[in-house]
């Protein structure tokens with residue numbers, strides 16, 4: 001047992017304090033019904049995190065935190081523009097967790113008769129959802145042969161006081177589950193709810209099979225994650241989580257699960273016969289705060305999709321062709337598309353990067369677009385402008401047919417049902433090179449020099465009255481080369 005780090009570990013409470021200090025959190029002291037009201041409130045709050053202070057059975061809960069990449073930048077302590085390169089660098093620094101004797105999550109130890117999932121403030125996110133779903137549960141499992149730990153997000157539809165559904169996309173938890181199923185044994189699981197967002201980013205990171213995402217969390221946090229042993233399963237969980245559920249996924253059991261408001265902004269995908277989790281134990285803080293998580297193409301769930309995905313792809317692209325001049329990567333809403341911001345060294349280099357971006361650790365990317373450094377990749381009109389003024393479709397647009405795509409992309413034909421080995425989609429991929437000629441061909445590149453006012457240093461706010469400031473704040477950004485002036 002190692003002594004816990006002297007730095008106070010980051011947890012959901014330090015995160016709430018950080019959000020409040022940055023004026024990014026709204027406290028809601030009116031009673032809110034999670035089944036009929038909370039989803040609408042979370043859905044509307046695209047700018048601010050929400051802290052619900054008055055929920056049934058005395059619960060409090062945090063949602064939309066992070067609501068957007070600006071909040072994620074607060075969590076990492078960097079600017080929004082530096083966020084992806086920063087996280088990409090941090091992903092290269094794993095720190096193994098340390099075991100500790102106890103922690104806040106052990107304050108209450110509740111046996112099967114002493115807890116009831118239907119009393120948690122779990123919300124119904126969308127109109128067609130099959131019921132309340134815990135969207136913030138991070139699932140710890142082990143490979144039964146090697147004992148290697150895995151951590152990932154899985155939606156958990158409440159089915160009774162001690163039972164939920166679970167969606168296992170065919171990745172690592174599914175792979176572990178198949179091994180247990182082959183042995184005819186239930187798979188032990190431990191699920192923690194409520195922690196600092198860096199744990200959530202780590203859980204959504206797609207690493208190689210066998211890599212412990214809690215080591216990735218340590219790297220992101222810059223300190224080892226303190227872990228405690230579970231009470232009824234041979235698994236470990238973060239000591240400073242709010243709530244831990246211990247249970248098993250029985251082999252062969254499949255039940256109707258879904259629909260659910262998913263990350264692409266649709267309900268249909270993944271719905272069908274899926275496994276279930278049976279819970280036998282809960283540990284929690286005495287005054288535990290619940291975590292609600294709303295999904296959708298521009299909701300909290302998508303921040304956790306976008307950030308590790310763009311950072312992982314950024315890392316991968318950094319080595320293509322001996323090291324490109326890569327500035328940033330951003331996922332598009334719905335996360336089946338992405339944009340690469342780069343300065344090409346060679347003619348054709350952007351296409352090489354785009355092909356690499358479409359065959360990374362992640363199965364989601366289907367559309368990849370490359371732009372130069374003078375295009376603001378967070379501004380979708382700038383992207384559409386680049387697509388329409390810098391693309392010769394015959395040369396710059398390529399469709400690769402017959403590729404494996406994400407099984408939850410409703411626009412592609414589904415081969416088999418969810419929960420089976422043939423839950424696959426055979427689709428295609430699209431690359432669009434919207435970069436301009438490389439700097440080595442200065443003459444060709446000059447044709448794309450963007451118009452700029454005669455003296456870009458002169459600022460309207462120095463001339464306009466304070467009353468017209470909102471107008472001034474709506475001004476277009478001005479770039480000098482690749483440097484953003486505002």
Ligand SMILES: Cc1cc2nc3c(=O)[nH]c(=O)nc-3n(C[C@H](O)[C@H](O)[C@H](O)COP(=O)(O)O)c2cc1C
Pocket residue numbers: 135150151152153154155156167168169170171172173203204205206207295300301302304305
């Ligand atoms: C908000 C959110 C919800 C997710 N829900 C699920 C889910 O219900 N089922 C699933 O299999 N993966 C889900 N994922 C994706 C996995 O967590 C992600 O692919 C992760 O990298 C998988 O871990 P693995 O690489 O260890 O398999 C979700 C991701 C996020 C960000």
Ligand SMILES: [Mn+2]
Pocket residue numbers: 150151152172206207208209210211213
């Ligand atoms: Mn994994």
